[in-house]
Amino acid sequence: MAQTKKDDVRTKIVESARNEFQDHGYAASTIRGIAKRAGISTSNVYVYFESKLELLFAIYDPWLRAQILQLEAQAAEIADPKERLRAIIATLWETFPAADGGFGTIFIEGLAVSGREGQYSRDLLHWAEERLSTLVASCVPQERADQFSDTAFAHILFMAFDGFALNYGLIGPSRRLDRCLDLIVDLIVSDFET
Amino acid sequence: MAQTKKDDVRTKIVESARNEFQDHGYAASTIRGIAKRAGISTSNVYVYFESKLELLFAIYDPWLRAQILQLEAQAAEIADPKERLRAIIATLWETFPAADGGFGTIFIEGLAVSGREGQYSRDLLHWAEERLSTLVASCVPQERADQFSDTAFAHILFMAFDGFALNYGLIGPSRRLDRCLDLIVDLIVSDFET
């Protein structure tokens, strides 16, 4: 009966927004800039996305899920549990904040700026913590398995990810991160060494 | 030779800003609202503070320092090391984000929104981590003292504080926090029990 929403327009908006966010961060990116880069009018963006924040989620959700799945694949190839655990946490605290132009950082920025509606990100966070928890459990010595039977540790890791991502955006790569990784890994699998 | 900046005007601005931030958060607070509440004109705020972000720092810096000093006093009265450690981390992850209308949360929000100039907050973060590190060291068993001789653990605690503060602002108090506290404390002083 009328025009229909076109997948290629939606894709163009998403791609344009991803580039703008990576170039300028969330707050400094404008809907006008995103629309211009996509080759459409400013107001037409709102035909496809309700708000700037929803646009960010549309990019971040699949991005994080892909990152987690990729992390699982990489971890599976590391035989030593201690080494594997270190790689997992290093990915979360070091790689993610810096990856793809600091995208982890940009999402945290967007959440802090626009957010007052937790429900959006809650499902994603739970999913990610569940996967991360399973991953961590595979690195923990048997006698401590019961301590890691729920998602509490993964929750702590993710909360700290928020902090590292924020700091990465404000200051840049942390020089103390290696020491933090050594410490947290030692706290968990030190029994293997002694 | 002319009018001088008046301490009571400056104080009124700070008090007004503190109330506005607590009522509406950082991004939703306006300079106009702060000025009106302080009983002065909008532009006069800029005679006393360079920007909205600097105004936030002027409030947050002494606030955090006072909170840390108060934490030190409270911790000193807890004899049992394990209990003391739990109280310290609980204060950082649970009390701080919620205290004074979520002020810890509001600062993280402000940093994420306006921040591109890490130097401002860097000194404060280092100071806080130094104090926190000393505090934590007093709870750690002797045989693990070398692991806690630097600020790495305090840094992790603060990074996670960022996450908990952010989540408190977006979702509200975490129900899983007790489990996280149990876990992190057990990881550090479990030797005392077994």
Place this chain on the structure above:
DNA sequence: CCCCATAAACGAACGTTGTTCGTTTATGGG
């Protein structure tokens, strides 16, 4: 004690922003 240079204080304005509105234009089912 009285100026007056100076800077606080002010109202208006600037340049942006995210978002909405009214209109035009393209299109897919009858």
Place this chain on the structure above:
DNA sequence: CCCATAAACGAACAACGTTCGTTTATGGGG
């Protein structure tokens, strides 16, 4: 081949942080 419908558009709205030009109060020098 229509035409109701919704995509697409340009202009406008309301609100923001910040700046500007002017007015007004004041503290040190005569």
